[in-house]
Amino acid sequence: MTARDRALELDAADPLRAYRDRFYRLPGKIYMDGNSLGLMSKDSETHIRTALEQWKTLGIDGWMAPGASWFSLGEQLGAMLAPLVGASEDEVVATGTTTVNQHALVATFYRPEGNRRRIIASELDFPSDIYALQSQILLHGGDPRRDLIRISSGDGRTIEENDVVAAMSDDVALVLLPSVLYRSGQLLDIERIAQSARERGIIAGFDCAHSAGSVPHRFDEWEVDFAFWCTYKYLNAGPGSVGALYVNRRHFGVHPGLAGWWGYQKERQFDMVHDWEGAPGAGAWQISTTPVLSGASLRGSLDIFNEAGIEAIRAKSLKMTAFLVDLLSDGGLLDHPYDIAIGTPLDANRRGGHIALEHASAAAIARALKRRGIVPDFRAPNVIRIAPVALYTSYEDIAQTVETLQAIIEAGEHLTEDQHRELVA
Numbered sequence: 205m206t207a208r209d210r211a212l213e214l215d216a217a218d219p220l221r222a223y224r225d226r227f228y229r230l231p232g233k234i235y236m237d238g239n240s241l242g243l244m245s246k247d248s249e250t251h252i253r254t255a256l257e258q259w260k261t262l263g264i265d266g267w268m269a270p271g272a273s274w275f276s277l278g279e280q281l282g283a284m285l286a287p288l289v290g291a292s293e294d295e296v297v298a299t300g301t302t303t304v305n306q307h308a309l310v311a312t313f314y315r316p317e318g319n320r321r322r323i324i325a326s327e328l329d330f331p332s333d334i335y336a337l338q339s340q341i342l343l344h345g346g347d348p349r350r351d352l353i354r355i356s357s358g359d360g361r362t363i364e365e366n367d368v369v370a371a372m373s374d375d376v377a378l379v380l381l382p383s384v385l386y387r388s389g390q391l392l393d394i395e396r397i398a399q400s401a402r403e404r405g406i407i408a409g410f411d412c413a414h415s416a417g418s419v420p421h422r423f424d425e426w427e428v429d430f431a432f433w434c435t436y437k438y439l440n441a442g443p444g445s446v447g448a449l450y451v452n453r454r455h456f457g458v459h460p461g462l463a464g465w466w467g468y469q470k471e472r473q474f475d476m477v478h479d480w481e482g483a484p485g486a487g488a489w490q491i492s493t494t495p496v497l498s499g500a501s502l503r504g505s506l507d508i509f510n511e512a513g514i515e516a517i518r519a520k521s522l523k524m525t526a527f528l529v530d531l532l533s534d535g536g537l538l539d540h541p542y543d544i545a546i547g548t549p550l551d552a553n554r555r556g557g558h559i560a561l562e563h564a565s566a567a568a569i570a571r572a573l574k575r576r577g578i579v580p581d582f583r584a585p586n587v588i589r590i591a592p593v594a595l596y597t598s599y600e601d602i603a604q605t606v607e608t609l610q611a612i613i614e615a616g617e618h619l620t621e622d623q624h625r626e627l628v629a
């Protein structure tokens with residue numbers, strides 16, 4: 205059976221195939237970049253239009269009018285996000301943006317005391333996470349060179365949980381790691397890291413930008429202390445859309461490190477008094493007014509997630525990334541002269557939603573793919589991330605991607621294309 209026939213068979217049997225038409229796929233293109241910016245759903249468009257109409261016809265009354273209720277939008281969206289991360293409704297809120305939420309949570313939960321002042325992160329972290337941690341350490345009068353431990357990677361792709369646990373000495377106050385590493389797509393063992401931290405009196409937080417909407421989590425069961433993520437990647441809420449955060453209920457009532465009026469008790473927020481009285485749940489970590497338009501977009505997208513179910517989404521995602529790896533291997537693309545290497549762990553428990561393809565001419569291959577109508581994602585110096593997204597990618601798209609990769613290398617296009625990355629890559 206040809207790769208394409210196998211793909212068509214898998215598409216015909218795909219229980220999620222109907223969701224593909226709920227999205228605007230780019231005309232004439234195959235989109236493999238949903239881990240950077242998810243595509244727009246028709247549901248999001250409808251909800252944004254509704255929000256615009258409400259603004260147009262209700263003005264200020266949109267905050268409280270039934271059917272609009274913007275005032276509690278962050279909490280409503282939090283309740284819809286909770287099943288994706290294994291939390292109860294009041295532990296999640298949609299607010300802020302990824303890095304801002306990281307600051308708000310680290311400002312709360314990083315409490316250096318005596319000897320216990322170090323933070324564990326990793327050398328493969330997304331840079332923004334590290335910049336935020338460095339500045340938080342500086343705010344506490346610390347020295348990032350001494351107080352920030354960046355776990356090193358043996359292979360430049362992955363982080364060993366054993367190394368993370370081994371670094372948890374009694375001078376560590378906080379461990380903050382990604383759920384899924386943004387380049388290699390390695391999924392870390394969140395449960396093990398959270399429990400090991402807890403046994404040692406260390407707070408554990410996670411950046412779930414690369415797993416929210418792709419990998420189900422069980423934060424409550426794993427006793428994660430806090431987490432935060434964006435909604436514009438796998439959650440498809442649009443560029444710069446509102447972020448989200450999780451605070452485990454055992455921390456409810458703690459004074460937020462970066463408080464703002466939107467985290468006040470809802471019933472009394474407009475009393476406008478100066479004594480802090482935080483909302484009872486994770487809502488207390490909101491700082492500012494909820495962005496209603498991107499919240500509307502997120503609501504549309506979450507309707508789809510809650511219909512499809514995160515377990516079904518994960519099952520298809522794993523099947524798709526396995527199919528991609530199979531086709532690369534069957535087509536000989538992992539051997540000479542194609543020389544593509546896979547940077548993602550192949551164990552299903554250790555991989556997120558994308559596959560990292562490594563090649564010496566990765567930038568040029570990414571350009572050639574784009575010219576041929578396939579939208580990949582490039583990360584310097586040598587990684588092409590391919591993210592088949594369960595809700596809108598077909599197995600046929602994957603077969604087409606592999607066929608095109610093969611054709612590009614056979615034609616030597618990777619040798620003639622520009623080797624430089626673009627500004628946003």
Ligand SMILES: *Cc1c(COP(=O)(O)O)cnc(C)c1O
Binds near residue numbers: 301
């Ligand atoms: C995408 C991403 C971010 C983005 O941060 P913003 O504050 O939303 O710009 C942060 N951390 C990780 C790990 C990411 O993948």
